[in-house]
Amino acid sequence: MKRDIDVLVSEVGPRDGLQSIQTIFTTEGKMDWIRREAAAGVRQMQVGSFVNPKLLPQMADSAEVVGQSVLIEGLIVSALVPNMKGAVNGLAAGAHQIGVVMSVSEAHNQANIRRTVQESLNGFAEIVKYRDDNPEYRDRVISGGMATSFGCTISGAVPLKDVMRVAEGLVQRGADRLNVADTVGYANPKQVRDLFTELYRTIGTDIPVGAHFHDTRGLGLANVFAALDAGVREFDSCLGGLGGCPYAPGASGNIVTEDLVFMLEAQGMRTGVDLDGLLEAREIMERQLKGEPVHGTYINAGPPKGFTPATAAA
DSSP, X not given: OOTTOSSEXXXXXXXXXXXXXXXXXXXXXXXXXXXXXXXXXXXXXXXXXXXXXXXXXXXXXXXHHHHHHTTSTTOEEEEEESSHHHHHHHHHHTOSEEEEXXXXXXXXXXXXXXXXXXXXXXXXXXXXXHHXXXXXXXXXXXXXXXXXXXXXXXXBOOOHHHHHHHHHHHHHTTOSEEEEEOTXXXXXXXXXXXXXXXXXXXXXXXXXXXXXXXXXTSOHHHHHHHHHHHTOOEEEEBXXXXXXXXXXXXXXXXXXXXXXXXXXXXXXXXXXXXHHHHHHHHHHHHTTOSSOOOOOSHHHHOOOTTOOOHHHHO
């Protein structure tokens, strides 16, 4: 974490937002969005996913998007991958951070990537070894993504001990960071506080931990607050709350970047992000949509009278 900010806001809209909708953005359109949001001070973005383009045509240009994004000064460029092939392609494209996705829920992992959890853990170790065996990639971050950490639409509740087992397995296999995800929007604030408290007790505080929440049942920002209370300082979000959980039709998707930034700045936590710049980036993004819903409250209400963001005050 850079010392001039208190919380890292990581934009995942160009990946998690776009893969959940029908509109396929042009590469130029994606880059207009990414460049403007980076100019607003967002320091990390997940800009693509190295998956089979036949399954996700929205992500077919991920290599080109990564290649252009890494030229943006000061931006940490992340990409999601499901397996070794994706990791090889993501590293070759130049991504600074590779997020390797797997589910804590055995049923969800099988449905999503057709592997057992143990097979995914073994595959993660192979990706780390590939990074380590290639000197040109040794400064790249390999992040262990833990989907369905708070619940699963297939099997329901996910035991806390299973989350800890996967977290320990990823750390033992060389994860540089962890990303704990409420993939289907099941989490509540008490559960969030308890999980992250136990996670830090289990793996220690030396490894960075990020949180990924969905606002499916309106608890997204409440869950962020609970995670903050437990010590988390990295959060994924999506401009305009783009997309939505495919298992909860009509529900909003990722927590809204501009609402997250406002909440953090209002309570004195510096993000380094300019809210006016975020709204300009949102306008660029919205111009390319074809009827998909967007979400958010700051966009409608604006700042309170006399509001001074913590970043500006500093």
